[in-house]
Amino acid sequence: MLGAHSILVKNKMAALHLKREIRAKMLGMKVFLFKRSKNDEKFVDNVFKEFSVLMETVLEKHDGLLAHVECHEIVDIWPMTRRCLQKLHESILRRLQSTPTSSSPYCCSFTREVPKEIFNLIWKRIISNNSFGHTVNITPCRITVTITDKRKATYLFNRMNQDGIITEKAKLLKKEFRDGGVAEVLISETHPFILKYSLNTEVLSISYFYGFWNSFGVPQH
Numbered sequence: 465m466l467g468a469h470s471i472l473v474k475n476k477m478a479a480l481h482l483k484r485e486i487r488a489k490m491l492g493m494k495v496f497l498f499k500r501s502k503n504d505e506k507f508v509d510n511v512f513k514e515f516s517v518l519m520e521t522v523l524e525k526h527d528g529l530l531a532h533v534e535c536h537e538i539v540d541i542w543p544m545t546r547r548c549l550q551k552l553h554e555s556i557l558r559r560l561q562s563t564p565t566s567s568s569p570y571c572c573s574f575t576r577e578v579p580k581e582i583f584n585l586i587w588k589r590i591i592s593n594n595s596f597g598h599t600v601n602i603t604p605c606r607i608t609v610t611i612t613d614k615r616k617a618t619y620l621f622n623r624m625n626q627d628g629i630i631t632e633k634a635k636l637l638k639k640e641f642r643d644g645g646v647a648e649v650l651i652s653e654t655h656p657f658i659l660k661y662s663l664n665t666e667v668l669s670i671s672y673f674y675g676f677w678n679s680f681g682v683p684q685h
Contacts, residue, residue, distance in 0.1 A: 545582050549624040552576065552670065553631065560639040560647035560674050562684075570650075570685045573671035583607075583661050583668060590623050591616070605664055611657040617649070644679030 493515070518538070559572040587609050591598055597613030611617050614637075621636050637649040651657045655673040662669075675685040 541581055541585060544579075545585050546624050546627065548578060548582050549586070549621055550630055552668075553621050553624065553636070556637065556649065556670070556672065557639045560649070560676075562641055562643075562645050562647065562676055564676070564685075570675060571671070571673050573669065575667050575669045577666060578661070578668040580663070580666050583666075586620075587659070587661075590620055605662065607661045607663065609659040609661075611651060611659075612653050614649075614651040617651050617657050645676060647674055647676045649674045650685075 493512075555574055555576065556572070559574065564570050587600065587607065591609055591611075592600065597616030598609060598611045601608040601610075611620075618633065618636050621631075622633050624630050625633065637651075639647045641647070649657065650673045657672045658670070660669040660671075661667070675683055677683050
């Protein structure tokens with residue numbers, strides 16, 4: 465038992481020493497990036513933060529601090545986010561009808577389970593990439609994103625086309641019927657597109673309005 469304990473202590477000391485050496489190298493890398501990026505401090509800080517998170521994750525995996533280390537793997541969550549946007553868009557279109565329900569005419573809502581990491585990428589990196597066309601309200605239990613401009617919602621769902629066209633940009637948030645009618649999501653100050661995300665249950669709720677035009681182009685909503 466003492467021998468095993470001694471080996472464990474030595475391994476931890478070695479891992480600690482390795483961490484210190486890598487952090488020193490990372491600091492040198494930060495100085496190098498700062499020079500190469502023409503003194504763009506914000507860019508360097510963002511890159512360095514991501515490198516630091518990656519480094520800590522890899523070290524924790526291999527220094528024996530994580531239980532079930534074989535189950536831990538560093539992955540790119542963008543492909544999962546892209547598929548999530550695709551499925552959300554499909555769910556939105558599926559609810560666009562030529563004859564609306566009497567209880568909530570031309571208004572739809574649904575919920576989906578979405579991992580926190582994926583939703584964070586959606587609202588922090590895509591929606592909040594700029595402040596145009598949306599507002600965000602954050603409480604300890606919920607994040608509410610209210611989109612009030614159609615161009616912002618189109619920009620959001622068009623990101624699923626980043627690595628290959630899934631739905632043409634002109635056809636996003638729009639559904640065509642066999643009789644020539646068209647249903648389309650309406651987004652404005654009076655008809656907001658709302659995403660509510662529960663931080664406790666990791667459930668995303670989406671609510672929105674839409675309109676329908678018959679084959680002659682006459683609005684029915």
